[in-house]
Amino acid sequence: MRKRQDRACTALALLVLMVSAAPSWGQDAEPQARPRVELSVRSWMFTAGTTTWSHDASGLDPRLGDPTSKLMYKDNDTHIIELGGRLNFGLRGFLQAEGGFSVSFDRGLLVDDDHTAVGGQHLFSRTHSDLSGSGTQYVTLNLGVRAVEFAESRGYLEVFGGLQYWRTKYEAIGVRQVVCNSSGIPGLSCTPNFTLPGVLAISNTTHWFTPIHVGFHSEYRLIPRVSLNLTAAVSPVSILYNEDVHHLRSDLQQDPSFSMWGVGVSANSSVGLKFLVTRHLALTGGYRVMWNRTYAGEWESHPLGSGSETVPLTGFQTIRHGMMVGLTGSF
Secondary structure, three states: OHHHHHHHHHHHHHHHHHHHOHHHHOOOOOOOOOOOEEEEEEEEEEEEEEEEEEEOOOOOOOOEEEEEEEEEEEEEEEEEEEEEEEEEEOOOEEEEEEEEEEEEOOOOEEEEEEEEOOOOOEEEEEEEEEEEEEEEEEEEEEEEEEEEEOHHHOEEEEEEEEEEEEEEEEEEEEEEEEEEOOOOOOOOOOOOOOEEEEEEEEEEEEEEEEEEEEEEEEEEEEEOOEEEEEEEEEEEEEEEEEEEEEOOOOOEOOOOOEEEEEEEEEEEEEEEEEEEEEOOEEEEEEEEEEEEEEEEEEEEEOEOOOOOEEEEEEEEEEEEEEEEEEEEEEO
16 A cells, blocks of 8 residues: 555656646646547556455245355455547537556455354354456447536536446465364365365355436636546446356356346546647546446355356445546547
8 A cells, every 4th residue: 555655646646747837838738629539548656456245045944144145345446557548529528438448457466255144153263365367358349529628628427327337356365264263054164274276265256337418517617738637426326237157166056056137226436637739639537436336136156066056236336446547639
């Protein structure tokens, strides 16, 4: 965490230094005209991600806790490259597309907790695993219109609607038993201080599809060549599908071992600065948050040799946030 803060401060300091040079380029620079096409490349350098989910199987067996299991994929820092394009048409309309993919994804920790109701609700098993995986990919499409022009050409406010798809794959490597309580669930056991390094234990793939979100984007010119940007979008309907493969469980199918469906809410927001290097090239920097959370769902197990069992998914959340820097060209 401390390293991320230091790198974020360094990036902001560089941006402030460049901004401070702006007056020498002319205090009376004219605002940038609305271009036909805008292309951007951004580096989401300091992102931190967390995925958590839990389910309640106590309806199948009263000895199971509520929640029965809770998994947290945390401290997952990764570097994401984002490419974007925007087409402005008519007097006020625009079509925008953005896509991102991770280029490093080998840090983080999986905490896997199991709870029992035997003798009262309590934790009877906790394991840790290191994280790797193919990482995060996402795509966003928006169609919008410029709704307001600010006085004295200081900026504008746009509204838009669109959709988003977001995928993350985790791989849990190795198993370390951290907690093992003997008063667990009859028929289920754990081994104190058990360690199994280097093996692929769990593969987890999360798909979030948001069929419609609405939002706004605003740009306000602070001084010539420097403007403040704010973007936010929300949706009351974000659809989750999750596949969980437990490679060390011989009693479960492997395609997948567990699956989850859910519906929830999503929100994306960012705030930053835009610095005009030339009339057609801008440097951008800021902070972004992407978030999804279910409010209803089901968890389904897929054992070998018997039918599947379905129980409530009590919660599923994915969040990623961090600093971004980039370049935008307009034509």
